Amino acid sequence: MRIIKLDAIDSTNSFLKEMICTETVTDYTIVVAEYQTNGRGQMGTNWDSEKGKNLMFSLFKDLSIHVVEFPFYISMAISLAILKTLKALNIPDLHIKWPNDILSADKKICGILIENVIKNKLNSTIIGIGINVNQTEFNNLPKASSLKNITGVHYNLDEILQNIIKYTKAYSECLQQGEYEAVKNEYEANLFRKNKPSTFKNTEGELFSGFIKGVTKYGKLMVTLEDEVVKKFDLKEVTLMY
Known part of the structure; x- marks a missing residue:
């Protein structure tokens, strides 16, 4: 080293x-x-x-x-x-x-x-x-x-x-x-705000709510939305507001 x-x-x-x-x-x-x-x-x-x-x-x-x-x-x-x-x-x-x-x-x-x-x-x-x-x-x-x-x-x-x-x-x-x-x-x-109600902002500046469930092997964030649909987001696609 x-x-x-x-x-x-x-x-x-x-x-x-x-x-x-x-x-x-x-x-x-x-x-x-x-x-x-x-x-x-x-x-x-x-x-x-x-x-x-x-x-x-x-x-x-x-x-x-x-x-x-x-x-x-x-x-x-x-x-x-x-x-x-x-x-x-x-x-x-x-x-x-x-x-x-x-x-x-x-x-x-x-x-x-x-x-x-x-x-x-x-x-x-x-x-x-x-x-x-x-x-x-x-x-x-x-x-x-x-x-x-x-x-x-x-x-x-x-x-x-x-x-x-x-x-x-x-x-x-x-x-x-x-x-x-x-x-x-x-x-x-150890993920911050996992399984807790959280607010996110998309690339258009719109806010939406969801629950962080985990990540994919490619590193995308898995978020359960209000309609129980799990959506996967890339780094540039979403910001966690906290």
Whole structure:
């Protein structure tokens, strides 16, 4: 395992992608940044962070030997690895907000951006992770919080990183052993607002009600609507209002 520590970088995911083009990158190569000038989240959103206070890193996972038929299992596995790490720190009321935000109560404390590298098949993946750890102020981000805000404890970033790597390897082993159903069941058991009446917004801006039932192996969200019909939504098709 190789860990590269940087003072500042535009994006650790971008740094790793450039590395892949110029050299052989080994499994579990990790790039950690004290500060990101252009950290990216899902669907082009930015990830703002105070220097040195949060854990921001990208992990390279080689998939050239192990075939992953359904890439969303990677997202489920890494979400569970982070969830298990945070549970070990006694962070309360943890859930996964589909597809892979980590919440404590209804506050976002972690975001994940997965970028797959395909060469005829899914060859590798770059997993970008940002966890709000010791930052305490989030201007104009009412739904954001941090581990320190929640517990009052100041955390060691390196210890959290090592535990995430440990659990990531464990869940990766589960996938390699074909334990897909177990990973999916655990992911669904931790889904935010599962089986609770929830409000959603579609691409036209219209609001509707439903109950989250789970996810498909392709990563679509399954929602039971008022007429008892289960509809499947892709990431860009629906937003959970909370």
